[in-house]
Amino acid sequence: MPRKPSYDRDALISQARDIFWRHGWAGTSLKDLERELKLKPGSFYAAFGSKDALYALALERYAQDGVxxxxxxxxxxxxxxxxxAQPSLVVAASELPTKACMLAKTYAELQAKNHDLAAQARSHMVRMKACFADLFRRAQKAGEIGPDHDPDRLAARYQSDLLGLRLSAERDDVNAVEIAADIASDLDRL
Structure with missing residues (x-):
C-alpha cells in the first residue's frame, strides 16, 4: 500500500510560484526546487512530474490569484x-517576491524559445485582460465611464500600463508611486 505524502501539495505550489516568480524558469534549477521545497527527487517527481509541470501549476496559481x-x-x-486602486496596491505590496509580473517575465523569457510555458503565460495574460475588460464594461454600464469607450481597448491599455508600472517599480530611478497615481487619475477622465 503506498504511503500518503507528508507534504501539503497546495502549499508547495504556492512556495514554488514565489521561487519561480523571483528567479524565473532558467534561474531556478531542479536542485533549487528540491532544496527549497524540502523534497527528495523521488518525492518531487511523484508530486509534480517535472520542473515544467510545477511551473505550469505555479503560473496557474499566479493567474488565479490575480483574477x-x-x-x-x-x-x-x-x-x-x-x-x-490596483496600480497603487501593486507598488505598495512589499510581501511580493518581486514587483514584476510573473506572467510577463515568463513570456519574455521563454517565447523566443517557443517554449510551451510562454504560450501558457500568454493565455493567462489574455484571461487577465478579459477580467479588466469585464470591469471596464461594468463601470461603463454603471455610468462611470462614457459609452464611447471600447472596454477591450481600455483593458489592453490598462494591462500594458500595469505591466510597465510593475517593471518600473523594480527600478530605483523611477517614482512608481507617482506613476501609479497617474494611471488611476487617467481613469477618472474616461
Missing part, C-alpha cells in the same frame, strides 16, 4: 474603484 484579487477588490470598491 480573484481583482474580483474581491471590485466587490469592495466597485469596478472602477478596483481598477483605480
Amino acid at each position: 480573484a484579487n481583482m474580483t474581491a477588490l471590485a466587490e469592495k470598491l466597485g469596478p472602477l474603484g478596483a481598477l483605480k
